[in-house]
Amino acid sequence: MSEEVMNGLKKDYLYSLILKNQRADGRDFEESRDIVIKTNIIEKAEGSASVKLGDTYLVAGIKIQPGTPFPDTPNKGVIITNLELIPMASPNFEAGPPGENAVELARVVDRGIRESHSIDLKGLCIVPGENVWLIFIDIHVIDDGGNLMDAACLAAIAALLDVTVPAKKYGIGEDFKLPIRDIPIAVTAVEIDGSIVIDPSIDEGRIAGAKLTVTSNIDGSISAMQKSGVGLFTPEQINYVADVAVRRSEELREKFLEL
Amino acid sequence: MSEEVMNGLKKDYLYSLILKNQRADGRDFEESRDIVIKTNIIEKAEGSASVKLGDTYLVAGIKIQPGTPFPDTPNKGVIITNLELIPMASPNFEAGPPGENAVELARVVDRGIRESHSIDLKGLCIVPGENVWLIFIDIHVIDDGGNLMDAACLAAIAALLDVTVPAKKYGIGEDFKLPIRDIPIAVTAVEIDGSIVIDPSIDEGRIAGAKLTVTSNIDGSISAMQKSGVGLFTPEQINYVADVAVRRSEELREKFLEL
Amino acid sequence: MSEEVMNGLKKDYLYSLILKNQRADGRDFEESRDIVIKTNIIEKAEGSASVKLGDTYLVAGIKIQPGTPFPDTPNKGVIITNLELIPMASPNFEAGPPGENAVELARVVDRGIRESHSIDLKGLCIVPGENVWLIFIDIHVIDDGGNLMDAACLAAIAALLDVTVPAKKYGIGEDFKLPIRDIPIAVTAVEIDGSIVIDPSIDEGRIAGAKLTVTSNIDGSISAMQKSGVGLFTPEQINYVADVAVRRSEELREKFLEL
Amino acid sequence: MDKPEKFIIDGIRLDGRKPDELRPMKIEVGVLNRADGSCYLEFGKNKVLAAVYGPREVHPRHNQKPTTAVVRFRYNMASFSVEERKRPGPDRRSIEVSKVSREAVEPMIFTEYFPKSAIDIFVEVLQADAGTRTAGINAASIALADASIPMRGLVSSCAVGKVDGELVLDLMKDEDNYGEADMPVAMTPDGEITLLQMDGNLTREELKKALEMATEGCKQIYKLQREALIGRYKKELEEHKEDVELVETITESEETSIESTTTVNIDESGGLDDE
Amino acid sequence: MDKPEKFIIDGIRLDGRKPDELRPMKIEVGVLNRADGSCYLEFGKNKVLAAVYGPREVHPRHNQKPTTAVVRFRYNMASFSVEERKRPGPDRRSIEVSKVSREAVEPMIFTEYFPKSAIDIFVEVLQADAGTRTAGINAASIALADASIPMRGLVSSCAVGKVDGELVLDLMKDEDNYGEADMPVAMTPDGEITLLQMDGNLTREELKKALEMATEGCKQIYKLQREALIGRYKKELEEHKEDVELVETITESEETSIESTTTVNIDESGGLDDE
């Protein structure tokens, strides 16, 4: 009960701030929290990255091994994206197979990478119909500080940029860097009492009505979108978020030059 | 609690009717409810049928694809029968893997078809020991109005009669109609307060002591029987139900001439 | 509640006995309960044994069939050890996949056999990298009277000694006795109020702080150890239990000459 | 089918539709006995059933919410609904579709009226041909109304896609398989968005136009949904002759208002697509 | 074994039995310590254990029934009980066998004496050779009595099958594999049927005769079950010398009544078969 009272108070407080064009951590509505990306943190993985986005912390590891292609794409490599909301990361997460939130996060990350054609899957064919490179993207959420979506997308693409395909180990020629052709960046916004704020903190995420993630590419086009949450957007709000997301993704993409 | 009171009242009412040789819907003890069978309702399935038996409604779909035979029957096709009591069909059904009722239904349907040698499994061998036709019978219960067993058996055999084996699609010769050699029909009776009634409604099924399903063939022989429910039958009752079932199955079999 | 009161009283009683250097069933601290081992009790298994250890009763069955070796040991047979705490054996066991106790028991049994090199796994290779003998050790706990670990280890090794490899059945030469090179014996001790007692009864196991299993070989060396339970041992206690275990295992090993 | 060279020839799509045309849609309300509300819906070759149970008790109890109803949505594909037999049970795709579908209809339900209880929505796909999630949402929305669940309004759903570089409404299977973008949308009668997903490639200008096309598509569907519910209502009334006089007045005026805003009818209007 | 040409030669079956003869049966009562009641039963090459716990508390509580006990029955085959190793855990066959076995014994239990509680019956098949479900039901029935669960009577079970076109009692493995019908039956002492399954092919006349044969088989088994329980009862009494005098009178009279109706004994009587 007292927890519900607290949540009510917190909600009222955040609402009152929004009315005054303010956020609890002093950010502007279009401002992200600080981001720290580190790559090559797990030597045993073929690629890896950790992302800190404000209080959110997660790790992505890429494992690569040869395997059978899907029957309908015999000459293409395979991407398998998995995300776990391990109970370490939040009192709200439980052990067990991925629930709907983890599945949604993994699938939106996957679509962003896949639909931007970021990875040249045809370049990952070894023997057509028989042997291709399987790319396992595993994202481990360690600390849930809100907006896991953007952090997960950043970690996935950062880890992919770090990948060396271990061809030699399997006797399939020389090792080579995974060719990455685009850097899709996801930007998430939420609607709170009619206002739109970018990169919601965990408390903002909790009181938000609807959430929208827009993943955009180097050329400014959009490769994935996902609305979630029990709430509504007007078409105008969608277009506004898309604009902000494309702008913001350009700034974030510069992060990757630093790596 | 009030639900239990209602159930008690309903039980008393149905019992009192039975004593007067009556049923709640006016049927005779040996009378089935109306049956409507439609076939070829799912174009993407190789065979399909819906069955309405009174308030009960279910759909069977047959998918056929080549696959490996069982090691002990290398030159025979394979039947896999599955039935789902999806939560749409009744407030008493829950999502998840099939429970004991669904498993029992599927297995009795399967035995009726298998033991009547309705399908010529030897005719479904492609390459002995390597490749045979797999026949997946999937039964989807949509609306539980009682006596799912008889409806499920009808739907399965009706869908099988509708099957065209898609040989061409897999480059294995020309498409052909699945050869059906018998039309096994299941008839279920329940014991209520010493009386035997055929094709129980959902309320009759609920208050019944024991239930007996008899699946019989064109030649009047029996290919499967299953007693279920916490109750008893005398041998005389069993023989009586068998007689009624064989008679009734002959009437029902005529339905299939209409298809 | 009353059950907890009873448990409290039982605990006090057993504690008071221990203080007087006594056990509820009159045994010395280093004394095991009676053991009855029977082999070849399941004709359909390639090897089998039942073990009664006091009130504890369990059955081990060995099934052997050809299969694929592990990639990293292409010329070795495979041991798979499984143990089930079926709900028949105790009011505390539940149906379902093995829990942590069953997994621990199976793994300690497995390690004792594996690490003593009791089975010559290289002698179980049929075609290197392709076909080897798979040895399934399945242990069924029927009646939990305490100290399942020692009973399970005894049953496993007794059943292995009973094995005839069914080579003829699979057209791979003549049947042969499974060559067993060592007889690892597990001895378990528990700490109760500072004292160490061997082969705990179920009540002793329940009130014990910590438990230690030591599996030793013909040459007096140790092949597996496992401390379990929420309690502590001093290094001296560990060494003491190891000494007792090696001594006791020599006595038990003589049991196998009787088989 | 292999990829065709062109999807739009002289402004006409492979199945004869114009770029902004929906597939035919057929709606039957109240088709199930046990469920509190139900709907069978076909559009194009999609065939879906929706059922609603509730408000009803929540088991186990710790899943209850003290101040609102819990809305649960289970989207499921029958094993025989697709080309290759699908293994029964939920996969990752259906888990995601269930989640976004729930979030598409839940904003319209007065959940605050039913604290501690559950409203269960079940969608079964009997045949799939691109657009099953939008079909399911359309059917669920009607089933909710049929179950007399108090709602702010019906939700309508369709997809906009891109083929041959051109935006088209309501992708059918081949357009979906080889198309350049797919964007399922669900909307309130006021044009507010409750579902939005997209994969593929859209410029910001295309997104803007796509949202406008989706709005038009959802409007057409809304009218079909409303028509179907009124049809159901009239049928019920006819079964209670004594009430007919009063009712006719009501329904006629309703019908008039419909006819004044639409010329769509079941045969010539369209369907939905969402993947 | 490959299919033999004939299963019955000169009225004798492959294992030497007459068509209406059961396999040998061996019964031990009260073999387990932890269970409230138990029974080890062999017949033919089948070896099964049954254990009963209860009446005891039901977890989770919403599985309780307010006016009767819940009866639960778990039939399980050990991995090593069959030719090819069986994966541990329930499969579809064992789920069905558990259900019909529960329904075979539950009608005889006074469940109304123990509202809100559970009676748990566990059957473990240690070795299987056709007829495990009937073996399990026979053993379960004895274990229930051993656990002092109030019952209307013991349930007895055996199968009737058809080989070479002839009805035979209690199929063994080869008869089951290649036979033309298999019909496991369970009966009350009054000859009422609590379990009946059949697959294969029977005419109505054969069914009638098969039920008669099953009735005879079950009668024989009932006597063996009763004998085993009395044996157990006497043994217990011997362990309480002070009560012996009173008891001997009782048991002698019981035994007399048995001997008057049967000449079967453990070695020359038979077993059961149900699949």
Place this chain on the structure above:
Amino acid sequence: MDKPEKFIIDGIRLDGRKPDELRPMKIEVGVLNRADGSCYLEFGKNKVLAAVYGPREVHPRHNQKPTTAVVRFRYNMASFSVEERKRPGPDRRSIEVSKVSREAVEPMIFTEYFPKSAIDIFVEVLQADAGTRTAGINAASIALADASIPMRGLVSSCAVGKVDGELVLDLMKDEDNYGEADMPVAMTPDGEITLLQMDGNLTREELKKALEMATEGCKQIYKLQREALIGRYKKELEEHKEDVELVETITESEETSIESTTTVNIDESGGLDDE
């Protein structure tokens, strides 16, 4: 790597360590925001995270213990932590490691202070290189302290193994793969044993010596754990300037007592190994 001919040459191991030397260890306390206590720990190439939540409510309630807290321990390996990708979710090995790890730390927790509640310990292995369970226990012990869970003392853990017939402290991966014995141990500050596992081959004399080596190893680790916690404590104090004066006195005297018993520091001391 293939098996090397010798693991110890002139008293030096393949990675340059002496037989009784631990791998380098790095400890960071309080690295997570959501958890009540946390620790990141590297030793050798192992990288593990530990988090503690609690005391907190137990769901479902029938898992509560009326007089003590329930301690739960989940050891989990990330899919990318090992050479071949590991399937997500618990396997038999991680179930066993979770159990013995819980039993390694639980004896030190004052569980009786928190009846009906749960203390949850989560260990995630981000990179594995032999010794992950001992690394996890060391990190968990610190995370428990960081969460202010009342404890009798810290638990410290390392393994002793046998290679080339010689006992060595803290096996690294290659020594573990080809070694003759592996014995992970966890100890209280008083040298009492809370975890002990062994597989391989040890004589009774070797066991005795191995326990002595483990005791020395755990002592060294204990000091590193204590140092890390004091570092964390000081940092917190610095963030609360007003309290500094009082505190400095305390921590200085603490530090002195540490320096008087150890010369180990983070860079030159070692790690742990348990498999």
